[in-house]
Amino acid sequence: MSSGGIYPKPKPFSYHDNAEEEEGLLSGTSEHSERQPWSRKKVVGVAAFFILLLISGAFIRTLLRGPIVHPNSMWYTGSDTQTNGTHEFKRTVVIVSIDGLRADYLDRGLTPHLLSISKNGLRAKSMRPIFPTLTFPNHWALMTGLYAESHGIVANNFWDPASKTEFWYNRIESCWKSEWWFGEPMWETAGKAGLITANLMWPGPPKTTSGASSTYFVPWEDHVPLKNKHDQIMKWIDLPLRERPQLIMAYEPSLDQAGHKTGPMSALVNKTLGAVDAFAKDLQESLKSRNLTDIVDIVFVSDHGMTDTSDPELIYMDDIIGEDGLKAIEHEDGWPAMGLRFLPTANVTHYLNLLLKASDENPEKFDVYTHDTMPERYHFSHHERIAPIYIIPKIGYVLTTKAEGNVGMSKGNHGYDNEATPMQAMFIAHGPFTTDVKASVKGQQKDKLNTNWHSTSNDAFIMDRFQNVEIYNLIMKLLGIEAYAANNNGTVGFWDKYL
Numbered sequence: 001m002s003s004g005g006i007y008p009k010p011k012p013f014s015y016h017d018n019a020e021e022e023e024g025l026l027s028g029t030s031e032h033s034e035r036q037p038w039s040r041k042k043v044v045g046v047a048a049f050f051i052l053l054l055i056s057g058a059f060i061r062t063l064l065r066g067p068i069v070h071p072n073s074m075w076y077t078g079s080d081t082q083t084n085g086t087h088e089f090k091r092t093v094v095i096v097s098i099d100g101l102r103a104d105y106l107d108r109g110l111t112p113h114l115l116s117i118s119k120n121g122l123r124a125k126s127m128r129p130i131f132p133t134l135t136f137p138n139h140w141a142l143m144t145g146l147y148a149e150s151h152g153i154v155a156n157n158f159w160d161p162a163s164k165t166e167f168w169y170n171r172i173e174s175c176w177k178s179e180w181w182f183g184e185p186m187w188e189t190a191g192k193a194g195l196i197t198a199n200l201m202w203p204g205p206p207k208t209t210s211g212a213s214s215t216y217f218v219p220w221e222d223h224v225p226l227k228n229k230h231d232q233i234m235k236w237i238d239l240p241l242r243e244r245p246q247l248i249m250a251y252e253p254s255l256d257q258a259g260h261k262t263g264p265m266s267a268l269v270n271k272t273l274g275a276v277d278a279f280a281k282d283l284q285e286s287l288k289s290r291n292l293t294d295i296v297d298i299v300f301v302s303d304h305g306m307t308d309t310s311d312p313e314l315i316y317m318d319d320i321i322g323e324d325g326l327k328a329i330e331h332e333d334g335w336p337a338m339g340l341r342f343l344p345t346a347n348v349t350h351y352l353n354l355l356l357k358a359s360d361e362n363p364e365k366f367d368v369y370t371h372d373t374m375p376e377r378y379h380f381s382h383h384e385r386i387a388p389i390y391i392i393p394k395i396g397y398v399l400t401t402k403a404e405g406n407v408g409m410s411k412g413n414h415g416y417d418n419e420a421t422p423m424q425a426m427f428i429a430h431g432p433f434t435t436d437v438k439a440s441v442k443g444q445q446k447d448k449l450n451t452n453w454h455s456t457s458n459d460a461f462i463m464d465r466f467q468n469v470e471i472y473n474l475i476m477k478l479l480g481i482e483a484y485a486a487n488n489n490g491t492v493g494f495w496d497k498y499l
Helices: 040-065 103-107 112-120 135-144 186-192 226-237 254-262 267-289 318-327 348-361 432-442 468-479 494-498
Strands: 081-083 088-090 092-098 122-124 157-160 165-168 197-200 216-218 247-252 296-301 313-316 329-333 338-342 366-370 389-393 397-400 427-430 453-455 461-463
Touching (some): 092 267, 112 122, 122 432, 135 186, 135 468, 186 468, 197 226, 254 267, 318 329, 318 348, 338 348, 427 432
Parallel strands (some): 092 296, 122 461, 197 216, 313 397
Antiparallel strands (some): 081 088, 329 338, 453 461
8 A cells, every 4th residue: 555645734733943053162252352362382381281181181081980971871870861062952853664665675786875874873674563554553563562463553554353433544634643653662762761753744633542742743644855854854953952842753755656656666755766866865965964963863764664466466356256146235345355255144154264265276376364273373363343354465466356446456466475575674773872883793713703793894794684673762762761661572682682
């Protein structure tokens, strides 16, 4: 499903003009301009005095408090602020999701800036999305560290038997209802820890069931120029300390929209990929110009990949369960997978057996599961919102009916097995976190080098693939608020092995 156009156009986001006036380096200069200049001897003497004072002060501080450690280091236990030379900053993380950025897009030679950022920071071979590999389930997994069966967003569209209502990802009156969304998003956790947060169009509700919301919230608006999003992020970064967010979340759907429209191998995808790469460059250069690359961690992720569906083999459901079977379906969830709920009067066992028989005869085309037989690696069975029968096509195949055929089918799609290569997402990070990690890795003896790393050069390391439910705990660690972290499906101590 494309994520385009999910919310109506909101009112323009604005701020009160609360910028504080900063004193310049020359402020306080005497109004008397006729003083005699100092002699060279006097200048040298005063300079030597101040240098000696600085050295002795640093020495005394080291004796009393230990060596100076980077404030954003994971091992840092001192003050929670650091200066960029002109302003104080607290631990800050910017996480940016580029919808539909398939991991191997980075190998096309069209993303020099993202690769440069990864060389100076970190990159994973890929990041495994949760199943189903759709936009809304995976963005909430990134936010909460939960699988779909735990956070409740089991597809972009699905039926909830408890409330007897349907979730629609592209209807604000549906998808903004907090009761759909289980788990605690990272912005709620950060708020509990007393941090200021900012949400720039991240898929999800503006408030949770507890009533929590991000401090700043910019709702969805389609076709917003990347420059506008860059400028919004920088406006937040430039706010006075007491109003500045420490966690900024941003979302960009254009690459996913291009993939759906013309397919993952298309010229439009390549062009959009270049634009996204330039956006990443602009963000990084803006942080660098503010002397923040050693203060702000920036994390680029995607929710899933994309595969070509311009000429798939069609699997006709009416050939399997017949016309009567189609009429017996009460609710149909998901795409391209199909979750089936039959009418109470239907012979469910009969239709299930027909589906299983067809799957056994065509194992290369699709699989059929119930809650009891669903692969454990999907983590997709322990929730009543998950339909009792799920048909999951293999890549290269789509489920349809003879009446529907391929009408309205997009050139590219996702939602397939989360182990499939075309479904893999990307992970790139840069900042003090990555500096600490690489320093730790380089400090290891060669025969004891952490096997989770693959060195591509003296300064570039690529992490093994990991699952996206680990991201929540990473952000908690980077912000120094692990004690506030909610229960999640991430691996306990996962990030410790990279230090």
